[in-house]
Amino acid sequence: MSGNRVDLPGGSFAGVDPAHPYAANMYSLMDELAESQHRQSREDWRRYGVVTAIADRCIAVRSTIDGGIVVSGDTDCVIRVARQLSLTRRQAEILVDEAIGLRESLPEGLDTLRDGITTRWQLQVILSRTALVPYESSITPTLDAEIAATLRSKKGSWTRARLRDEVDRLVFRHDPDLVRERRKEALDNRGMWTHILDDGTAELTGVMAAENVRIAAKAVRVLADSVCKHDGRTVGQRNSDAMFALLTGTVFECLCDREDCTAEVPEPDAVVAAVRSEVVIHVVTDQATLNGAPGIGWVDEHGVISDEHVRDLADRPDATITPVTPARTAPTRFAAEAPSSDVVVIYPGSQPSDPYRPTTACADFVRIRDGYCTEPGCEKSAFSCDLDHVTEYDRQRPTRGGLTSSENLNAKCRFGHLHKTFGDWVDVQYRDEDGRLVTEYITPEGYRIRGDAETLEDLFPNLRRIRFEQPAQAPPTPRVITGDDTPPPNNRTAAKHARRRAERARNQRERERREQADGPAPF
Structure with a gap:
């Protein structure tokens, strides 16, 4: 290393000279792009290791008294990480929690980061989907091994949604009761909250069942999109105004101010009735799960759901159950x-x-x-x-x-x-x-x-x-x-x-x- 420059071996750049990248052909550049992601994964793995080592030493000290203030080992670790990496204390807490959580509950999954198979954000998804599995649970080592084996054996693209579905599937296989309890707890926590923002605005948040969110969001979009093309509001602004109109039963209007406006804005009640007959929520499952056996379902735009949730949706009066294979059509x-x-x-x-x-x-x-x-x-x-x-x-x-x-x-x-x-x-x-x-x-x-x-x-x-x-x-x-x-x-x-x-x-x-x-x- 000379000055602030780190000299890396030439092989680290997949045949691409970093000083003259435009001289390389596209094939080499694509290889280097993939290799750069692998290097970043290995560097993130090293960072997790250093953070856990710092945490071990800080926690071993337990607490110190600094000018009459008691500083715990956890706090000391967070302060060190935050100041060294120029992070906020909250960002540092997240990094420390990730490092310790991966070491204690997902060590084999963490090894996939070292080997360049996964990235940090992918491990964050896995960690969040296994968060309710207790560290001391007997299924934790097996679940960790199966997740790691899946990541190593199945090559290709893991988007956030597909990775979430894969982990949820494995968690349900090992502990379906945990998934059911998680859904019950989530439904018990549904509610509505307001939060005051700056400059005379506020935020309205509602938590409800996923299928109800789909229906409500569709109703907002239908009303918001009924204006003409000359309405000057952004999509977000129209959605906000449409949601208020639906919640309060007030009139929603196009704001183009043109005499020849072509907008056909429906009444809020008409929107709700139309959406209830228009929204289709696709749920995929098997017949055994519908009949009461343990299993899983999958909801379009949401992901894996429990068997109990599947049967709740199937029991809705507006549900239609259709087999995957064509009705009244014999296989050829x-x-x-x-x-x-x-x-x-x-x-x-x-x-x-x-x-x-x-x-x-x-x-x-x-x-x-x-x-x-x-x-x-x-x-x-x-x-x-x-x-x-x-x-x-x-x-x-x-x-x-x-x-x-x-x-x-x-x-x-x-x-x-x-x-x-x-x-x-x-x-x-x-x-x-x-x-x-x-x-x-x-x-x-x-x-x-x-x-x-x-x-x-x-x-x-x-x-x-x-x-x-x-x-x-x-x-x-x-x-x-x-x-x-x-x-x-x-x-x-x-x-x-x-x-x-x-x-x-x-x-x-x-x-x-x-x-x-x-x-x-x-x-």
Whole structure:
């Protein structure tokens, strides 16, 4: 080290010269970006270790008397950390609590940070979802080991929502009573509070069941969005005014001040009635859980819920229970294709009148299976996403691939869908040797980014036994070519689809070659 500069070994930068990063190619820059995250994880692991060592020494002293003030060991530790790292005392308390909590209850999870598998914010999510499990509980070591094993074995993107769902699933498996008690305690703590802010404003907070929040928020948005496009308020301002109107029964108006205003603002009572008939809250579970067996459910835009919560929702008078498989539709065939020799049940995937369009049952199944947008890092609900053909559907020659099937469809947010359609990235979707659905995003220069590490198939394994496939099409009607016919245009879209088909084929051959030589490719 010279001066304030730390000289790191060249290998730390994945072949990228930090003094001249623009000289590197994009592939090397992407590698360096990934490696920088691993370095940050290892540095956070070291920081946690130093903080716990400081805490051990401070707590061992118990307390000191400084000028008549008794300073506990915990307080001394927080003061040292806060002043050294220029943190507030609250920020330092959080860091110290995280370090001690991870060492005592999640040591194997903490090791994944050392190995660059997780990041600090991901461990914060895990710690928060296991906070109610007592340190001395017999399930703590087992839960820690299972969480760490899952993180190490399932490669890919862990968004906050998917990580939360994974930990909640494991906690419920080991101690369902704890989850039920946590929900009861949470419902018991529901209420409404006000908090005075600056400059004549105040904050109104309400805590209630997740499904009630969805309904209430939808009512606010419906009323707030009824103004015309010339209303000068921000979305937040309109939502605030609409919430007040709904709570007090007062009039909500468009503030454009134009004589030709086109807004059709409904009365608050009409909004509530309309929303109650419009809002759909998707809940996924299995029949055994509905019948009273221990199990879990999953609520769209919320996450994992207990079996008791599932049955409460199913008992609502406005609830509709729909099977995942299409009603009154027999499977077309059976095949022993699933891992562990389970039978796969196959249903029609596309509409008979339009092979490009999935059936309603197929579309619902894909959204249930994905749960969220499949773009790495995106947490948008799959029920608010578009469905995309991973391999593009070829309208001119459907036999070239891209058929409408559950294995070739996934959920993408509108931005991700547009980027896929008009951009130069390629995504692939396939099942690995363990039967897990794998999604990869491939940059224009060939760099591969793994998609989500988990889908709802991990919460509900029976989903792996269901497929929706496009039935075989009849041979095309022969065409008589005359001099007046013109060939289909060789436009940019057709050329892009051809390039993508070739690139996917190359990637598949390369993946199969690596797996035969070395086993599955590391990510």
